Amino acid sequence: MVDIKKIVIKAISDASVPNAEKLREDISLTDQGVDSLGMFTIVMNVQDSCGIEIPDSDLDKVRSINEFVDYLSDRLV
Numbered sequence: 001m002v003d004i005k006k007i008v009i010k011a012i013s014d015a016s017v018p019n020a021e022k023l024r025e026d027i028s029l030t031d032q033g034v035d036s037l038g039m040f041t042i043v044m045n046v047q048d049s050c051g052i053e054i055p056d057s058d059l060d061k062v063r064s065i066n067e068f069v070d071y072l073s074d075r076l077v
Contacts (some may be wrong), residue, residue, distance in 0.1 A: 002076065008068040011045035029061040050076060 012020045012029075017038050026030065043054055046068065047050060052075055056064065062068045 001068050004069050004072045014045050015041035028063040
């Protein structure tokens, strides 16, 4: 079974987000200091890792680590 949370954490780390290991899972990444370029890079990394495309219309559904995990859990089933 794929560990979706690990995929999301790796996508964040690969995006060179400062203090990625200290990010809270339940708070919006932008509220924790991730800028728009960081969010774009995270989304691209997740898409590449999972082989899916996250439509622009769904981007407001993936603001926190938990939201990414929930969204991907639904899409990858």
